[in-house]
Amino acid sequence: MLFQAARYRFNKLSQPTDSNAFNKWLCLLPAVTALFSFNAWSATQDIKLVSAGAGVTELVLALDAADELVAVDATSYVPEQLSSVAKLGYHRMLSAEGIMALSPTLVVGSDVMGPETTLNVLKQANIKVVQLPSSADEQQLMSNIDTLAQSLNRTDKAAPLKQELHQRLDKLNKQKQQLSQHNAQPKILFMLLQEGRGARVGGKGTAADTIIALSGAKNIADFEGYKTLSQEGILALQPDVILLSNRSEKTDSQTNSQTTHALLKEMPLLAHTPAGQNGHIQTLAPQALLGGLGISAIGAAETLADALLTQGKTAGK
Amino acid sequence: MLQYRWLWPTMMMLLILSSILSVSVGPVSISLMDSLSAVFNWATQQSIGNIAPHEQLVVSNVRLPRTLLALTVGAILAQCGAVMQGLFRNPLADPGIIGVSSGAALGAAICIVLFPDVGSLMISLGAFLCGLATTLIVYRLASNGLGTSVVLLLLSGVAIAALAGAGIGVLTYLANDMALRDLTLWQMGSIAGAQWQYVGLCLLVLVLLSWRFQRDAMALNALLLGEAEARHLGINVDRLKLRLILLCALGVGVSVAATGIIGFIGLVVPHLVRMILGPDHKRLLPMSALLGAALLALADIGARTFLPPAELPVSLVTALIGAPFFIFLLLQQRSKLI
Numbered sequence: 001m002l003f004q005a006a007r008y009r010f011n012k013l014s015q016p017t018d019s020n021a022f023n024k025w026l027c028l029l030p031a032v033t034a035l036f037s038f039n040a041w042s043a044t045q046d047i048k049l050v051s052a053g054a055g056v057t058e059l060v061l062a063l064d065a066a067d068e069l070v071a072v073d074a075t076s077y078v079p080e081q082l083s084s085v086a087k088l089g090y091h092r093m094l095s096a097e098g099i100m101a102l103s104p105t106l107v108v109g110s111d112v113m114g115p116e117t118t119l120n121v122l123k124q125a126n127i128k129v130v131q132l133p134s135s136a137d138e139q140q141l142m143s144n145i146d147t148l149a150q151s152l153n154r155t156d157k158a159a160p161l162k163q164e165l166h167q168r169l170d171k172l173n174k175q176k177q178q179l180s181q182h183n184a185q186p187k188i189l190f191m192l193l194q195e196g197r198g199a200r201v202g203g204k205g206t207a208a209d210t211i212i213a214l215s216g217a218k219n220i221a222d223f224e225g226y227k228t229l230s231q232e233g234i235l236a237l238q239p240d241v242i243l244l245s246n247r248s249e250k251t252d253s254q255t256n257s258q259t260t261h262a263l264l265k266e267m268p269l270l271a272h273t274p275a276g277q278n279g280h281i282q283t284l285a286p287q288a289l290l291g292g293l294g295i296s297a298i299g300a301a302e303t304l305a306d307a308l309l310t311q312g313k314t315a316g317k
Numbered sequence: 318m319l320q321y322r323w324l325w326p327t328m329m330m331l332l333i334l335s336s337i338l339s340v341s342v343g344p345v346s347i348s349l350m351d352s353l354s355a356v357f358n359w360a361t362q363q364s365i366g367n368i369a370p371h372e373q374l375v376v377s378n379v380r381l382p383r384t385l386l387a388l389t390v391g392a393i394l395a396q397c398g399a400v401m402q403g404l405f406r407n408p409l410a411d412p413g414i415i416g417v418s419s420g421a422a423l424g425a426a427i428c429i430v431l432f433p434d435v436g437s438l439m440i441s442l443g444a445f446l447c448g449l450a451t452t453l454i455v456y457r458l459a460s461n462g463l464g465t466s467v468v469l470l471l472l473s474g475v476a477i478a479a480l481a482g483a484g485i486g487v488l489t490y491l492a493n494d495m496a497l498r499d500l501t502l503w504q505m506g507s508i509a510g511a512q513w514q515y516v517g518l519c520l521l522v523l524v525l526l527s528w529r530f531q532r533d534a535m536a537l538n539a540l541l542l543g544e545a546e547a548r549h550l551g552i553n554v555d556r557l558k559l560r561l562i563l564l565c566a567l568g569v570g571v572s573v574a575a576t577g578i579i580g581f582i583g584l585v586v587p588h589l590v591r592m593i594l595g596p597d598h599k600r601l602l603p604m605s606a607l608l609g610a611a612l613l614a615l616a617d618i619g620a621r622t623f624l625p626p627a628e629l630p631v632s633l634v635t636a637l638i639g640a641p642f643f644i645f646l647l648l649q650q651r652s653k654l655i
Contacts, residue, residue, distance in 0.1 A: 087627060088627050089628060090498065092495075092499060092502070093502055093507070093509065095344070095625075095626060095627065096378075096379050097343045097344050097345050097375055097380070097621060098344045098626030098627060100374075100375055101343070101344035101345040101346075101625060102626055103371075115437065116436075117511070117512055118510075121378050124374055124378065125370075126370075126371075205493070206493075225491075225492075225493045226493070226494070
């Protein structure tokens with residue numbers, strides 16, 4: 001980075017002058033600065049990063065450190081151009097030797113990353129291991145971004161990211177208030193669909209619950225964790241909006257109306273809930289459910305909040 | 318048929334070879350000589366050769382405990398399998414049949430789901446205690462004042478296993494996503510989390526079992542003739558059964574606690590040895606131990622090298638090798654079975 005900066009300065013300086021001697025000296029300048037700053041330079045450039053945990057990887061990408069990634073775990077979502085990055089398996093069952101074979105300098109992950117024996121071996125091998133507590137609130141998310149940015153030598157990227165996320169959360173809060181002014185909080189039911197099996201409904205303490213709360217709605221399922229509910233049980237709950245997520249990733253390509261159609265075909269009883277009658281069925285990207293309060297969870301909450309607001313308006317008319 | 322005196326050195330060679338392979342093969346490429354010097358360094362606390370510190374660390378802190386754990390657990394499981402098959406006079410019996418594995422799985426599930434904050438040692442302890450308890454229940458169900466019925470033992474083993482399975486099902490249903498993942502992964506045994514305390518414990522149990530089983534080898538041979546015949550030979554059959562079942566429960570319980578459930582070693586290895594050597598337990602038991610140790614070490618090499626940097630649970634590898642072999646056995650014995 002410093003090297004690039006020096007080069008940039010050199011290019012700028014060399015343009016107006018045509019003197020060869022001056023140019024020669026100037027040529028040395030970046031080399032000298034590069035030499036003096038070699039230690040700092042190597043610290044910023046030679047990070048080889050292993051990231052384990054969906055939420056953490058998301059932050060790594062947001063901090064623009066994708067180039068440093070050498071491996072991610074199975075839960076992490078990486079864009080297509082990074083598909084050559086090695087896949088580690090599940091982040092609670094990391095293989096010490098597998099990671100060491102990639103000779104990383106830094107391993108970042110959530111606080112549930114493990115097992116402990118693997119982390120101990122990595123630390124003994126002088127690989128820096130950073131564990132970020134799972135973020136349930138904004139404060140934790142911001143401090144995670146700071147910690148991560150520091151380990152990645154990207155403190156300059158942290159401030160704008162934090163600023164942006166803070167603004168988005170603020171806006172969500174405002175929408176929440178707007179929503180409560182319009183009418184009573186809509187009742188949302190989150191369903192995780194699995195091929196050929198009953199739908200699992202997300203209750204308290206699930207990632208879906210966090211997203212629903214962020215969007216300003218009320219999660220109608222008041223039990224802990226995920227439970228399989230029958231169609232009849234869902235009908236009895238009478239949700240205003242149904243939020244869906246699919247295990248497969250093809251949901252992204254389906255439009256909402258297609259999803260609605262498919263769902264009502266599979267579970268015809270749901271047509272008799274307010275959500276089914278009004279077609280208030282939304283999909284949720286699967287990766288938003290993985291990382292706690294993080295960037296994609298905020299994104300999902302925004303989509304949901306927008307939908308709720310427009311639905312509230314149309315319902316009010 | 319191979320002669321016993323040739324088999325000994327062959328098996329020892331196989332064991333040594335697989336151990337050497339196991340400390341020198343893995344995702345981090347370290348040459349054979351360097352690996353061996355690293356082992357030497359570890360054992361003697363010296364530093365010969367020019368080994369990078371991270372290579373030394375990989376060998377002494379990752380591969381060595383794994384290798385030793387694979388060897389001991391393999392030897393324990395194979396011997397317990399041989400003993401169970403002898404005891405039940407059933408070639409398809411394996412240590413899981415008296416309910417140890419399913420009981421241990423239930424114990425681990427209870428720890429993982431209901432007490433999510435306990436460490437891996439507590440999970441192991443829970444698994445071991447539940448495995449032992451299940452075996453005792455199975456044994457109590459199968460015995461009355463007159464003795465123990467093998468058929469009843471088998472059937473109650475099946476029933477208790479089903480009950481434990483239901484218990485695991487209930488816990489799975491209650492579990493949150495994280496516990497669910499842990500539970501699933503725990504049930505697929507893996508040697509990846511090898512720790513020295515497990516190695517020590519398993520080694521201790523292995524020595525105890527090998528010694529005791531060897532002393533009971535003649536009695537097991539006599540039992541092959543039938544229970545009544547064994548009694549006539551002056552063997553206290555009921556005490557023998559109780560002792561062997563408890564020892565197997567101890568062996569399998571400790572193994573499961575250290576590595577999770579690893580199938581097929583206990584089933585397949587004694588068969589292989591019996592095909593070569595015949596059914597004499599005096600030879601069958603030590604050979605099974607050697608072969609079981611070597612096979613599990615080899616399977617573990619597969620587990621860590623098939624898709625680096627990720628790692629397969631070793632039970633998947635043993636099942637991938639074991640299941641086809643099992644089918645082969647069934648086909649071979651089809652004429653006898655029908």
